[in-house]
Each structure stands twice: as C-alpha cells, then as structure tokens.
Amino acid sequence: MIDPAYATQILINGVLMGLLYSLVALGLALIFGVMDIINFAHGDFVMLGAYLTFLIATYFLIDPTVTIALTVPLFFLLGIAVYKAIIKPVLGAEPLIQIAVTVGLLMFLRNLALAIFHAEPRGVPYTVFSTPITIGPITIPLSRAVAGAVSLAVLYIVHLLLTRTRWGIAVRATADDREAAALMGINVERVYYTTFGLGTALTALAAALIMTFSRADPYLGLLYGLLSWVIVAMGGLGGVVGVLASGLILGIIESFGMSLVSTGARELFLYVTFLVVLWVRPRGLFGRR
C-alpha cells in the first residue's frame, strides 16, 4: 500500500500544480467564453513568456517573479495587438479559418523560438524560492508552493473582477449573449480586446511562476496548451470556479499518474483523458451557439 505521507505529498503537489494549471487555463477560458475562439497558440504564449522571463531575469540578475512588473503589462499590450491584427479580422469568418489563424500563430511562435533558442532548455540563473519547505515527512519545493498560492490569489482576484466590477459584468454579459450586450450599450469591441489582453497577460504571470522551478524550452507550449484545452473542455465555461475545479482535478490526477505509472506516460495519459472528456461532456456546450 502507499505510504500515507507519500500519498499526501503527491496530493499536495497535485493541488499546487493544479492551481497553476488553472491560472494558465483561465486566460483561454475567458477568451473562449467571450469570443468563442480557442486560441491554439495560448500555450505558446506561456512559452514566449517563459523565454522573456529568462531573458530579463538573466540580464538584470533578478528573480523571475520580479519580471512580471515588466512582462505582464507587456503581454497585456501584446494580447491587444494580436487581437487587433489576427483575431478581429476573422471573427465573422467560418470556424475553420478562425482556428487556422491561431494554429498559424502557434506554428510561427514555436518555430521562432526553436530558431532563436534552439532546443536546449534555458533556466534562470537563480531564484529566491529554491529552498524546500518541510512539514514532517512532507517536502514541498517553495517555488511550487508560491506558484500555487499566487495562482489561487490571482484566480480570486479575477473572480472578483468578473463579479464585482462593471467591466466584469460587461464581460459576462457579452459572453452570454453578444447581441443583447451590444443592445444594452456595452462596448463589445472593448470587452473583446481587454479580455484577450487579460488572457494573454495571465500567461506571462504563469510563465514567471513556472520559471521559478522549471526551464524554458520550445515545447512548453505543447504541454501547457494541452493542459489548458483539457481544463476548458472539462469545465471552462463555468467561470473561474469551473476552471479552478477542473484544474485541481487534472493536477491531482496527473500527479498520481506520474508518480504511480511513469513520467513517460504523462502525455499519453493527458491526451486520452482529453478525448474521453470531449466525448463525455454534454453536447450542448460545444460548438457555436
């Protein structure tokens, strides 16, 4: 049988990673909920953020988390730019074209990273969060604990934004019924670009957290993109709570899967889960309204 302490450790690890995954997926869920667009390149924004964090942290010799002061606003603007240049023109086009452009973005970003940085992972020179926390028999890397805590805090903040501010209400109204929202005087265009900006900014934040315990490589996009899609498929349309719940479930299952089976099967497992989730989800939530 599994040692209870070990099991608790796996559980905690799963929860912490699940929180981080939820943070990454949140941006995607917001954009999808509001605009009905799945940004295939979402995971690669995380990768982009990771590389940017690497560059800034290495150049200024600062902790990766400090870089968010620069990267998050930058990514917000980047999100708006991507929206205006790529997403907005195809909003009225057929779904296949919409998907196609974000796939194009994915291909572009990933191979750009490959071309510039090549395949070796790049890690930041140091981080303040490198010491582990030990509670009895359980050891948790501080970086992951911080990542989990920050993710939870940000999720809560976004939840407040969505429920307590005027902007948030406008976003939710637009997500519900675009035309009705426009008729009520909501500036739908502004909702769109701010949502896209926010979704992108969140990936920069997540990237900074990731860099405290991991390294940047061109394939980060694949992993985090996939995680985000699975989470959004599972519960993405239930607002922040839905994303949080799905992220936690996924994080915990993944943690147990990785420890008990093998790390190599991690991706296989994720993909199969993804397929099953797609099938089992009730029909009504997929496709266009």
Next chain:
Amino acid sequence: MIKPVALLGGRSALYSIIAIAIALALIPLVLGYNMYYVYLAAQVVLVTTMVLAWNIIGGYAGQLDLASSGYMALGGAVSGLLLAFYNVTPWLGMPLGALTAAGLAFLIGYPTFRFGVKEVWYALSTAALVVILQRVFWLIYGSTEIYMPVHRWSWYHLRFSRYEPLYYMLVVILLVTLWLNIRIKNSKLGYYLTAIGEDELAAEALGIDTRRYKLYALLIYASILGFVGGIYVNLTSIVSFRMFDLWLGIVVAVMGIIGGLGSIAGVFMAAVILRTLEEYLRSMFGATIPGIHLLIYGLLLIVVGVLKPEGFAGFLKYFRRRLARGGSGG
C-alpha cells in the same frame, strides 16, 4: 458544379486529369532520373494525394482534421510490419492498411460525431489521436527503426533499387484520388458534405444526417491515407515512431486551407508549390534554422486567414475572370 474548378465541367475534368497524368509521367525524364529529385517528386506527389484526400473531410465537410499523418502512418505500419516480419506483399498490406485506418477512423469518429464534438474540439481531438498513436507505437517498439527488406527490383515486395516505380505508383494513386474528388464533388455526397461544411444546422434542417455523412467523409479520407501509407513506408524504407508526425498532419491541413477549401485545383497547386518550396527552404536553411518551413507556413496561414481566406482558389477565380474577359473582349 458547386465551385468552378480550374478547368470546368465533366469533360474538361477528364482532359485535365489526362494532362496532369502526362505531365507527371514525364517528370522523372525531365529531372534526368536523378535519384534525389525523383525522391522529392515522389514526396510532392504523396503530399498532394494527402491534401486531396483531406479536401474531402476538410474542404467539403469543413472539419479541421489534423490526423492525416496518423492514418497514413498506421496504414504504413500495418503494411510495412507485415512485409518486414512476415514477408507479406504490400499489394495485400496496403488494402489491409486502408482497412485498419478506416477502422480506427470509425472507432474514433463515431463517438466524436455522436457526441457532437465540433470545430476546435474536433481539431484538437484529431491532434490528440496522432499523438496517442505515436505514444502507443513507442510503448511497443520504442525508438527502434524497422527496415523494409532490400530488393533490387521486386514487384512482390514493391522494393526497388530506384525510386521511379514507386513514384509512378504514387502518381496512379494521386490520379485516382483526384478523380474521386471530382466525382464526389458532383455527387449527392459532395453536395451534402458541402452543405455540412457551410452550416451544419441548416444542413440538418434539409434532412441531412450530418453525423452519418461526416463519418462517410472521414472513412473515405482515412482509407486513402491508410492505403498510400504502404508506399510511403517503402519509399522511406523505415517503419518507426517518427512516422506519426503531427506536424505533417497539420501541414496537410494548412495546404488544404491555403489552397482554398473545397477547390480541387487550389489545393493541388498549394500542395505542389508549398511542398517544393518547403524542400528548398529545408535545404537552404534547415541546418541553421530547424523548422523554418513550419515558421513560414505559420505566417502564410495567418496571412491567408486574415487577408484572403479563399486562398489559391481565390487567385484562380480572379485569373479565370480575367481570361474570360480577355477572350470575349479580344
């Protein structure tokens, strides 16, 4: 016709197929029977076949399927492994590969369409499929490369010391796929698939069982790919996990989109031009910038999607109108 093909009408379609057949048959001669170029030509013909097959599910029915390389690799694996381990001729292996690919397509496609997995999620599920196939192959064979038996000139094994015979076989398959595409386009299946691709809800309201027809398209597409997989494997001489290449599947879809969804002439042109361009890029920059062709594809895809969603087909229409005006005006 639903959309004007480069050369319109039934009879013209026949003429264009014959013209293409002759042109393709002469290619090895034009290339001076140079091994490298003939190999490249074979790859171009193969990719064009893949894109034409993709056109059925993607161009007509509008489903963004990224698993083309998966189906082809699966068929290739069946044919290749039977050849390598049991000395079974690919003439038997290829139809078996087609059946296996179709079987998998049905197994996955049925629940996918039944549960209404659409658009983005459909695309993602097909991507997941390719990766799952790759991982499963990896779990069984690891990184082992299984080589096809070497023969000087064996029609039984479909193994030769030159590339020309396989090239010609690929040409024949391409022509058949081209013909199939044209036949479907003007048939009830084609009309229904195009309606589904346009607006699934409206199509349902006209009596179309969208699930069933999407499945038909998927099965035809997977069968073609599964069949041609056997030749692919004999061309590259290897069966390995690397065959299950998601990027290739994505590139096929990209070509289908850039060519112009549903336009046979458009996707044909796109496949030939882009694949040749890709080879050029790879040979020039591939060492320094791996994946440069994918970078360019990504850029092209964005540009086409944003500026000219009709792709090459849009250009063809424009030229056709110019020609028509020029001809009548004199």
Next chain:
Amino acid sequence: MVAVGSAILSVRNVTKRFGGLVAVNRMSMDVRSNEMLGLIGPNGAGKTTLFNCITGVYRPDEGRVFFEGREITGLPPHVVVRRGIARTWQKVRPFKKMTVLDAVTVGALLKIPSVESAKERAREVLEFVGFPKEKFARLGSEITLIEHKLVDLARALATGPKLLLLDEVAAGLRPHEMDTLAKVLLRIRDELGVTMVIVEHVMRFVMNLSERIIVMHEGVKIAEGTPKEVASDPRVIEAYLGTKPV
C-alpha cells in the same frame, strides 16, 4: 393519411425548460391540414422554442408531438424533415459559397437521389417562388435579403414537405417585399397543398395572411381564433401592452 381540415400536427402538453426558466409551459395546439396558421406573441413568449421542439432541435422535457398521426417527439432534425416538416430560419443561414441553384439542390436531394434530376427540381422550385432565373448561379454571399428569404423558402420546399414552419420570415423586409412573399406563401398553400405555420412579429403580415391565429405569452397559449377575434381579445392586448415594447 390525414383528411383536409383535420389535424396534421398535434402538440400535446409540451414543456421545455432552460435551467430555471420555463420557455414553453404545457403548450398544446393543433395545426389543421392545408391551413395557414399564425403563431404570435410578445418577445420571449416561447414561439421559436416551440418551433425547435417540433423540428427536433430541442427535445421537449415533457409532452408529445404528433405529425400525421405518428409520434415525432424527440426525433432528430433530419428525421423530422424526412417525415415531412420543413422550416425556414429567422436569421438567414445562407450557403455562402454555393450557388443559389446548388443550395436548393441540396434540399431536393432528400427525395430525389439523382443530382441531375434534383437540380431540375431545384430549378422548378426556384421558379415557383419567383426567384429570377438570371441569378441562379449567384453565390449565397451575393444576394439580397429578400432573395435570401426566397432561397431559404425554396430550399425548404425542395425537400417536399407537407408542413412548413416559417420563423419570422417577414423580418427586415420592406412592404412591397412582404407583399411578394405573401403571394408566394399563398401559392404554396393553394397550389402545393402545403400547410404552413407562421411565427411572426410583423402584425400586418401575419394578420392579413393567416386564417387562424394562436397567441402565446410566457410559454402558454392565451388565445386562439380568427385574426379579428384575437385582435380584440383583452388578454392578448394586455399581453402586448403589459410587457416591454418590442
């Protein structure tokens, strides 16, 4: 089969809920063969939802629907069409990259397997609704609103229905376009023997066209009768005036 004047479509206690909201509440009605029935009511009355329950887009939570004596409750849309109920759309759903002729051919292919013959039938139907022959080769993205409506109508008619459900077909049309449409609908009823149910907001259009009107409000039937009876029914007046203006 169903005799003229008797019920071709029977809706019995159909209820449809969305979360906590009851869109259609124990709705019952009969549609008589070869009649032109108007279905009106203020916004949100549940008319389109009822349509969708009949055509199979939604599955009713309670109740049953019968067509020509056979039950069709919960059947998928394409089967309902096969049984003989066709519909047009409130928001036009054109086949943008297909020619008008091809779009209608899609409809005709339901009952006519040969593409050539189906195309012929499509031509006939397009002429019947008065769509100009010169524009048969135009793409779905290249035609005007009234032309869309005619194509939508032709598409649905090509499937050979016995009952046609029209969802706010007059929306967005100018008066003379509405007259054209009204004439076509009358021809469909008289020459083709097709029964029609018209959901409409444009009063002038539906009142002049229908022999019988059913009024819905908040998911229930509140009145039924001739246009004149219904127009002077106090409950109907209250329903329209008592709710927010359209």
